[in-house]
Amino acid sequence: MHDLITSPFQGDHLVLRPGSPKGLKIPRVKFVQLKAAVSGGEAIPAWLADAVNRSWGIDLTGRCAAGTVLVREPGPYEFSRATWEINLGCDYDCVMCYLGEKRFEGLDMTGKRRLLEVMAAAGVIWLQMTGGEPLIDPDFPGAYRFAHELGMQVEVLSNGSRLHKDHVLALLVELPPSKMSLSVYGATADTYDTVTGNRGAFERFTAGLEKAASAGLHLDLSLIITRQNAHEAEAMRAWAKRLALPFREYANLSPTIHGTAEPLPSQSPEHLTHRAPFTGCPAGVTFFHADPFGRASICKVGRRPNIDLIAEGVEGLARLGGIAGSLMLRTGGCTGCQLSDSCRVCRPMAKVFQEAKAPLHHYCQHGMREATR
Template identity: 55%
Template sequence: MHQLIASPFLDHFLVVRPGSTNGMKIGKGRFEELRSNPAVVPQWLADAARKAWGIEKLTSVMVREPAPLAYGRASWEINKGCDYDCEHCYLGLKRFEGLTWENKVNLLTVMRDSGALWLQITGGEPLIDRDFPAAYEYANQLGMMVSISSNGSQLSKPRIIEILTRHRPYLIAVSVYGATAETYDGLTRNRGAFGRFIKGLDAAKEAGLSLKLNIVVAERNVHEIEAMEALADSYGFPHQVFTSMSPTIEGGGERLGTQAAKFVVKREPFKGCNAGHTFFHSDPWGKASICKVGRDPQFDLITQGLDGLRQLGYVADSLQLRTGGCSGCTLSGSCYTCRPLAKLYQEAKAPLDTYCQHGGR
């Protein structure tokens, strides 16, 4: 397996190392030097690799070809199935279904060909998909920097820890739902879940994997915020606290009642994003959308390939237009919710103050 990856990334050229958050920017001339003779490691790169990553002998560099599209990142729900049944989950009904292995390979290849250097594999719970180890390994072979979003329940499984130590991920983002078994198991509605979560953290710590903990605050676990932060600190993992609950991706409002309303942190004004332009999302069936929230319309990457992605930029621009109750809003310049998310809140008949600053006036 390659030690480094040299790749175009948006308007730049980068050299990155799988499993490391360090990277370096290089000029087009040096990238073309690597591209013209990828089997030869120039001295300037060997010296830089020793300084940046401590690589004493650099022998293998994967040089990715420039892509016809300018995407830099992608995310993929390998499966919506999950071993938890969290009462706040935005996915709603979590069916365990998706692509055949052959089409998973096709999808990952399209993602590589789109230019995506960073790939997030998510779910449901991605680590319970039977094809996860093979898909994860193949994504690494294609020269993508892979991160994983997980509940951590499977991290101690031998086949999982083996593949993650052999091909180290860029990052594993693990959700935290409580600091005690009573609270954690209650929120996830899964007996014994807290024990498996702790075993997963222990295994990841021992293996030296790069973890970030996402502390999810709901009404059921709000009394353990400080304890959850202390748990993260005890492992030395960085953490972030999330207090806002979203409607389901179908626009259902049944999950909003789990929110700890008094602890919701006011969001910053929405200034736009590059969804659909520099990154995209795929569901378990290989249907691409601009992001995890704005899922309609979708394009089938298995049948359409890169041609499906070529339409996402136009879709992204159209989805950000203000419609319905937001048309002509005098506070639009300070709005803190993107239009696709606001649409879900409106469909869920959510209270105005959950997604609009009008509600707080």
């Protein structure tokens, strides 16, 4: 497996180390020089060996560039990031899950490899693998390894329920993710197991978290705060601080991807936060999402229209920018809204709330004003 990746990126050129969140920016002339060294079987240029030693503490002096550096070619569009739901199945049964019914279905391993090849050809450098729960997919090890072989920096979003298993941790230590984000659902067994609907889940999560932290994986924690665990919010924060791990809090829940409102009653009102005004995002422009069947959409929320990447390949992504533009139009109940310049949700998210017939105060400034009167 290669030690470094070099790739064009939005007018610049990068050198990355698999599994590391850090990177080096290099001028085009050095990218060309490095590419020539790889194709010509030459040694790693001295300037790169010095920079790598300073950044990552590894000595590549005198090493052959071929086999050490993987050269990524530019994609035909501007896409550099993607998320992929390898499946929607999960071993937890959280009532606040935005996925709703969590069916374990999708592409076989041949299809998964095809999808990853399309993503790489599109120029995707940073790939987030998620689910459902990605680590329970039997194809996860093969797909994860193949993404690394293609030169993608892989981030994993997980509930951490399988990290205590030696073969899972061994894979992640051998090929470290650039980041692994673990969801936390409570600070005690009673609360955690109740929220996840899985007896013994807290014990397995704790064991896996301690093993992953001890192994030096790049971890961060997502503290999911709901009515059921809000009384342990401070204990969850203290846990993250004790482990010296970065963490973020999520209390604002959304309807399911099917447009139903079941998760919303689980919100903890005192922990809800005001989103920043929505000023645009790269969805469908430099970023896209793929579901378990290889259908590309602008993001996890704006799932339709979508593009079948297995059938259409990279060329299908040419339509995604137009889809993004159409989905961002203020329509339906938002047409003519005088607060649109300060709206805190994107149009696809607002549409999901509207389809779920959610009260305005869950997502709209008008509703927030009414709720505080």
